[in-house]
Amino acid sequence: MSNVNAITVEVTGVHRSGTSGKGNPYCMYTCFVHLPNIPYPQQADFYAATPSEVPQPGTYECDIKGSIKDGRAVFEIDPRQGRRVNTQPAQAKAS
Secondary structure: OOOOOEEEEEEEEEEEEEEOOOOOEEEEEEEEOOOOOOOEEEEEEEEEOHHHOOOOOEEEEEEEEEEEEEEEEEEEOOHHHHHOOOOOHHHHHHO
């Protein structure tokens, strides 16, 4: 079993903003998360208070934070706290 402390997240730059039913502003942004032992990245949405908090498009290494909520194990990642990872373009990898 591998010991995973961080996970790779690709921020797409796609986000949407609005106001919740309680009148609170919100912003959701779309990412692709690379999960261990899963062959393809999985799409996920993350929250930000404002569009200015949405990370720039790119690849980030994000720490995994575990906790127990309501008696269940919960693992969270926050791309806003991630470390930018430089990746090669797909065309360069194929060469």
